[in-house]
């Protein structure tokens with residue numbers, strides 16, 4: 420594999436995400452959540468510049484994982500999801516670029532796809548503005564104002580804001596904004612992506628996927644390149660971690676990909692970056708008022724590398740916490756009281772183990 424001069428990273432801030440959407444896999448124990456998220460992306464398709472790219476996904480498994488994978492596929496199919504288990508030779512027949520000699524097979528998901536995170540975020544912003552929301556993009560919140568156990572508003576570097584309700588959705592900075600004596604169990608972790616340009620551009624049928632044992636996932640780009648992500652490690656110092664992909668990660672991916680996808684022996688490495696997201700103890704997000712929080716305070720954090728695909732449940736869950744409304748899915752998996760007694764030093768679980 421050749422390493423072309425990697426251009427300066429063109430994506431910044433929240434646009435570091437790979438944009439994969441696979442809720443049926445990651446919320447296979449909370450299918451009401453998965454159904455809500457899946458429906459949202461299809462309905463939102465066509466809003467402003469946003470489009471949802473439908474694409475099948477294969478989760479490639481070893482012999483040791485095959486029994487569990489078959490059981491998962493059978494259970495999901497029994498529950499009405501378009502999921503099935505394929506033996507290795509059936510994967511190669513359906514997706515000829517894959518050579519799964521070293522693997523047993525794959526779970527095929529037919530309700531998956533991806534979004535461009537930047538276009539998705541700006542389409543959400545446009546929609547919210549049309550409904551009356553305003554955005555202050557270059558203002559830093561410096562403190563939360565509380566009086567008599569009730570939220571009063573915010574202090575910012577641009578002045579004071581009055582508000583009855585504050586939702587802190589500040590990624591790894593969330594804990595630093597919480598009032599004294601209030602905490603949520605989250606840990607920042609760094610993760611990386613590289614983009615490979617194969618000898619021949621990938622076709623429109625090339626699937627998304629993952630090799631769980633290697634902790635890597637992949638998806639095609641619209642231009643026929645391949646985006647490959649992985650390397651999840653907690654960090655004590657998220658502010659100063661590098662936003663570039665490490666040389667060791669590039670080498671790992673350059674060696675790994677040709678082992679199971681044909682056409683990448685002489686691929687060019689054309690881009691790469693790293694970003695920080697936040698882990699919770701059980702890999703599900705925390706969308707709730709923390710214990711002992713003042714009236715009117717909610718957090719939305721701990722998205723565990725799934726924040727794009729989970730985003731459709733955030734608004735309805737925040738609304739449920741504040742108004743008692745009942746969304747079409749259970750919000751219990753996002754409640755803070757599920758972590759009673761769990762401190763912030765919990766063992767990190769990567770979503771590549773789901």
Ligand SMILES: Cc1cc2nc3c(=O)[nH]c(=O)nc-3n(C[C@H](O)[C@H](O)[C@H](O)COP(=O)(O)OP(=O)(O)OC[C@H]3O[C@@H](n4cnc5c(N)ncnc54)[C@H](O)[C@@H]3O)c2cc1C
Nearest residue numbers: 436437438439559560589590592694722724725726727728
């Ligand atoms: C490399 C990578 C690949 C990913 N791939 C996928 C994927 O394929 N699919 C998927 O679903 N998810 C993916 N994710 C995860 C997804 O991007 C995150 O889960 C999601 O962005 C988390 O959203 P958040 O709002 O909690 O945090 P963030 O996106 O970190 O946003 C927090 C925001 O709060 C702002 N902020 C913080 N403090 C303050 C303050 N004091 N004042 C004002 N603003 C403040 C920050 O500037 C930032 O804009 C990926 C993440 C990374 C890093």
